[in-house]
Amino acid sequence: MLRVIYITLMLALAALVRPAYALNATTVEKLAFGESDEQVAAVATLVAEGDEKALVLLQALADGELQSAGKRVLIVKGEEGYDAITGDKISPLPAEREDVAANNRLRRELGTALAALKLVSRDRAVRLAAAKELESGADDTMLPLVKQALAREADPVIKPMLEMIQATLELKGGTKDARIAAIRTLGLSNNPNTKSLLLPLLEKNKDGSYAESDEDIRIEAQKSLRAVEGRLAWGERAEQLFSGISLGSILLLAALGLAITYGLMGVINMAHGEMIMIGAYATYVVQNLFRAHAPGLFDWYLLCAVPVAFVASALVGIALERSVIRFLYGRPLETLLATWGISLFLIQTVRTLFGAQNVQVENPAFMSGGTEVLTGVVLPYSRIVIIFFAAVVLAAMWLLLTRTRLGLFMRGVTQNRPMASCIGVPTPRVDMLAFGLGSGIAGLAGCALSQIGNVGPDLGQSLIVDSFMVVVLGGVGQLAGTVYAALGLGFANKILEAWQGAVLAKIAVLIFIIFFIQKRPQGLFALKGRAVES
Amino acid sequence: MGPFAGIFTRLYGTRGWLALGVLACVLLVVFPVFNLAVPADSPFHISAYWVTLIGKIMCYAMVALAMDLIWGYTGILSLGHGLFFALGGYSFGMYLMRQIGADGQYRVNMPDFMVFLDWKEFPWQWWMSDQFWWCALLVVLVPGLLAFVFGYFAFRSRVKGVYFSIITQALTYAAMLLFFRNATGFGGNNGFTDFKRILDFPITTPGTRMALFAITSVVLIATLLLGRYIVTSKLGRVLTAIRDAESRVMFSGYNPLWYKLFIWTLSAVICGIAGALYVPQVGIINPSEMSPANSIEIAIWVAVGGRGTLVGALLGAGIVNGAKSWFTVAYPEYWLFFLGLMFIGVTLFMPKGVIGVIGSIREKIHARIVTPDLLEKTP
Numbered sequence: 070m071l072r073v074i075y076i077t078l079m080l081a082l083a084a085l086v087r088p089a090y091a092l093n094a095t096t097v098e099k100l101a102f103g104e105s106d107e108q109v110a111a112v113a114t115l116v117a118e119g120d121e122k123a124l125v126l127l128q129a130l131a132d133g134e135l136q137s138a139g140k141r142v143l144i145v146k147g148e149e150g151y152d153a154i155t156g157d158k159i160s161p162l163p164a165e166r167e168d169v170a171a172n173n174r175l176r177r178e179l180g181t182a183l184a185a186l187k188l189v190s191r192d193r194a195v196r197l198a199a200a201k202e203l204e205s206g207a208d209d210t211m212l213p214l215v216k217q218a219l220a221r222e223a224d225p226v227i228k229p230m231l232e233m234i235q236a237t238l239e240l241k242g243g244t245k246d247a248r249i250a251a252i253r254t255l256g257l258s259n260n261p262n263t264k265s266l267l268l269p270l271l272e273k274n275k276d277g278s279y280a281e282s283d284e285d286i287r288i289e290a291q292k293s294l295r296a297v298e299g300r301l302a303w304g305e306r307a308e309q310l311f312s313g314i315s316l317g318s319i320l321l322l323a324a325l326g327l328a329i330t331y332g333l334m335g336v337i338n339m340a341h342g343e344m345i346m347i348g349a350y351a352t353y354v355v356q357n358l359f360r361a362h363a364p365g366l367f368d369w370y371l372l373c374a375v376p377v378a379f380v381a382s383a384l385v386g387i388a389l390e391r392s393v394i395r396f397l398y399g400r401p402l403e404t405l406l407a408t409w410g411i412s413l414f415l416i417q418t419v420r421t422l423f424g425a426q427n428v429q430v431e432n433p434a435f436m437s438g439g440t441e442v443l444t445g446v447v448l449p450y451s452r453i454v455i456i457f458f459a460a461v462v463l464a465a466m467w468l469l470l471t472r473t474r475l476g477l478f479m480r481g482v483t484q485n486r487p488m489a490s491c492i493g494v495p496t497p498r499v500d501m502l503a504f505g506l507g508s509g510i511a512g513l514a515g516c517a518l519s520q521i522g523n524v525g526p527d528l529g530q531s532l533i534v535d536s537f538m539v540v541v542l543g544g545v546g547q548l549a550g551t552v553y554a555a556l557g558l559g560f561a562n563k564i565l566e567a568w569q570g571a572v573l574a575k576i577a578v579l580i581f582i583i584f585f586i587q588k589r590p591q592g593l594f595a596l597k598g599r600a601v602e603s
Numbered sequence: 604m605g606p607f608a609g610i611f612t613r614l615y616g617t618r619g620w621l622a623l624g625v626l627a628c629v630l631l632v633v634f635p636v637f638n639l640a641v642p643a644d645s646p647f648h649i650s651a652y653w654v655t656l657i658g659k660i661m662c663y664a665m666v667a668l669a670m671d672l673i674w675g676y677t678g679i680l681s682l683g684h685g686l687f688f689a690l691g692g693y694s695f696g697m698y699l700m701r702q703i704g705a706d707g708q709y710r711v712n713m714p715d716f717m718v719f720l721d722w723k724e725f726p727w728q729w730w731m732s733d734q735f736w737w738c739a740l741l742v743v744l745v746p747g748l749l750a751f752v753f754g755y756f757a758f759r760s761r762v763k764g765v766y767f768s769i770i771t772q773a774l775t776y777a778a779m780l781l782f783f784r785n786a787t788g789f790g791g792n793n794g795f796t797d798f799k800r801i802l803d804f805p806i807t808t809p810g811t812r813m814a815l816f817a818i819t820s821v822v823l824i825a826t827l828l829l830g831r832y833i834v835t836s837k838l839g840r841v842l843t844a845i846r847d848a849e850s851r852v853m854f855s856g857y858n859p860l861w862y863k864l865f866i867w868t869l870s871a872v873i874c875g876i877a878g879a880l881y882v883p884q885v886g887i888i889n890p891s892e893m894s895p896a897n898s899i900e901i902a903i904w905v906a907v908g909g910r911g912t913l914v915g916a917l918l919g920a921g922i923v924n925g926a927k928s929w930f931t932v933a934y935p936e937y938w939l940f941f942l943g944l945m946f947i948g949v950t951l952f953m954p955k956g957v958i959g960v961i962g963s964i965r966e967k968i969h970a971r972i973v974t975p976d977l978l979e980k981t982p
Contacts, residue, residue, distance in 0.1 A: 337769065402674075405680070406903060406946050410942070410945065410946020411947060413940075413942055414939070414943030417937075417943065533895075541766060541769055572783070579776065582770070586757075588760065590761065
């Protein structure tokens with residue numbers, strides 16, 4: 070991409086070439102015919118002059134397009150040649166030409182030099198790219214050029230970047246006042262790299278004396294460092310918060326369906342993870358159909374995949390309820406084993422149909438990439454979309470449970486099955502639909518998960534323990550419990566993860582749940598009942 | 604016999620003891636003779652493959668017995684028994700690792716994985732692990748203590764049913780994650796393998812293999828008798844009562860906590876011993892033994908054989924694992940189908956397992972022959 074920009078830029082500049090922009094002939098000759106040291110010096114001179122013509126010349130050298138013919142220096146592009154000093158077009162090209170060689174040392178110099186020259190380009194994108202490149206490494210010779218660019222720069226994004234680069238450079242050498250000013254500027258940065266610039270100022274030598282002899286500078290550095298660290302810590306916290314919410318939303322999607330089936334029927338559905346997997350595979354199939362038959366609409370395949378994933382999982386769920394689970398009501402442990410059997414069966418079926426390898430599900434264009442809220446803190450769009458998706462599913466569930474007749478029936482059966490049955494609620498039908506609904510929501514979870522993770526036959530197995538933990542922690546019968554438990558577990562996992570690593574975090578959370586269950590065997594939110602045991 | 608006669612008749616009838624005698628004969632006489640004494644080219648020779656396979660299945664059968672005590676008799680479905688099995692295996696595996704001595708790949712008196720991780724000394728978990736008696740003690744203590752502590756808290760707050768199953772599953776899952784870490788000090792992913800010696804005997808010779816087989820047989824039969832002793836005792840009756848109606852047991856003045864805790868801990872210890880016998884015979888132990896899938900498979904062994912009958916547990920472990928070792932060689936891709944169908948089929952159609960099916964067939968035959976008589980005689 071950048072390369073394309075360079076080339077277009079060069080062509081544009083070549084068109085603008087006029088004799089008035091002529092470069093210093095001695096410098097160009099030194100660059101073309103001089104020794105390595107002379108070449109490097111020539112590059113420095115060209116950069117210091119900051120001429121746009123120099124950019125074309127140096128870019129040509131970097132791209133291996135600079136040639137010499139006798140005493141003349143040429144820029145050769147394909148069949149056309151230009152005089153490197155005046156910019157005049159030369160035709161016909163001299164037959165005897167030699168490439169101007171650039172060794173590694175020169176190439177390195179060229180890299181930074183080109184970046185510096187691009188800082189004064191007219192194209193904003195080029196300037197931005199150049200500034201970004203310099204942020205990660207600039208050397209002292211650039212300072213005048215950066216200053217020059219800064220004087221001209223008006224762009225609100227590029228200007229602070231240049232100020233930061235200038236501060237970085239001034240910190241190394243320069244007068245005390247300039248250095249203090251530089252340190253203050255650095256203190257305003259969000260860039261983690263500034264920390265490594267400021268830290269050496271505060272370090273002690275082996276004999277106990279400070280590496281930086283000037284105390285004022287040390288004090289300023291200390292202040293700036295604290296400011297930067299504070300802001301970076303906030304960035305880190307923001308990132309943790311986001312990944313916590315993100316994990317929570319995934320757990321919520323995975324556990325919501327389970328909460329319904331368990332809450333309503335007391336059925337621990339071990340095949341719930343496989344319903345998620347079916348949803349993910351349904352998404353995969355829809356994606357392939359779109360790619361094959363409607364490549365133009367590929368970006369919109371998710372709109373179609375969401376209902377398909379729901380229906381696919383819901384149908385499988387209803388089929389299971391009718392064929393196996395309804396015969397086992399009232400025997401929860403047997404149901405657990407039978408549904409485990411179903412899960413094995415489904416895994417093997419998917420393996421036979423789609424192969425044991427993971428399949429590729431591609432993000433639509435609008436979900437790839439992310440937004441950078443702070444330096445180094447990138448929020449992927451796919452995760453943001455999933456958080457919203459989880460919220461929408463939750464809202465839809467809530468509406469369904471509180472505003473529809475089926476929801477009323479479902480709540481009735483959850484609270485008191487015999488009584489609901491007595492007053493005419495068709496409990497077997499409600500069971501079937503609720504199981505279908507729970508499975509369908511699992512399908513939606515699968516559709517969402519396919520956008521951020523691997524899709525393979527074992528997808529569900531890795532989720533099942535986590536979803537159970539959410540349900541166990543949240544208690545049954547209320548959506549609120551599931552929501553709090555999912556988000557709570559999401560946060561706890563991420564915060565502990567930052568502190569102790571992913572595996573220990575997971576173990577700690579599991580152990581916490583085991584202890585939590587001792588205290589509140591019915592979860593966070595339990596329906597109050599009068600029975601001795603439920 | 605004297606004072607023990609009562610116990611003998613209580614445990615099994617004449618036919619039961621006879622069957623047990625035959626089983627012991629087969630395991631302790633037929634197998635050693637046909638494996639060690641009969642030459643390898645004879646059709647009667649029992650190959651090392653079979654000795655290892657049957658030895659392995661006997662370890663599983665012990666686990667199935669333990670599971671049956673806790674699930675079949677007490678009604679508590681544990682989905683974490685694989686953890687106790689693995690803990691027993693790891694405890695004894697430590698000793699086996701120390702027995703390798705300096706014969707490992709790096710020729711250092713330290714397990715290979717520790718050399719690989721550049722550890723200079725043994726972590727605290729390995730304290731005294733070169734002593735056989737200490738590791739043998741750990742085999743009992745580690746699963747036992749864990750089960751006791753976990754069970755005490757769980758049963759005290761009356762966690763039961765599906766909730767209990769789920770948290771045992773979480774427990775074994777957490778342990779699996781823990782053991783997958785290299786830093787835990789038990790070899791990470793790879794676990795323990797490449798054993799060379801046990802009690803200074805080379806571990807792969809036919810003699811050692813047969814000795815392990817014989818010890819496993821004896822321990823299995825002892826476990827069976829112990830289990831039978833428990834379930835025919837008053838304690839066993841309380842356990843069955845807890846299974847059928849825990850609140851009534853409570854209201855009758857019993858505290859179910861200690862009964863459940865006893866059988867739960869005992870069950871875990873049996874699993875640990877089974878694990879310790881399993882490791883030297885199979886030659887490997889790794890964290891995948893703790894995966895939730897492994898533990899839930901134990902339940903299906905018991906369910907296939909028949910819950911609430913100890914013989915059923917033995918039978919189930921034999922049938923399922925026999926089928927597994929045949930399927931995974933002959934039709935590896937269909938094993939999961941078969942296992943899945945077995946879970947579904949057994950719960951739907953054979954709630955009492957194979958023993959139940961045999962029982963009902965016997966009853967039908969019995970009914971056909973006996974009923975006319977009975978009808979005549981009963982007034």
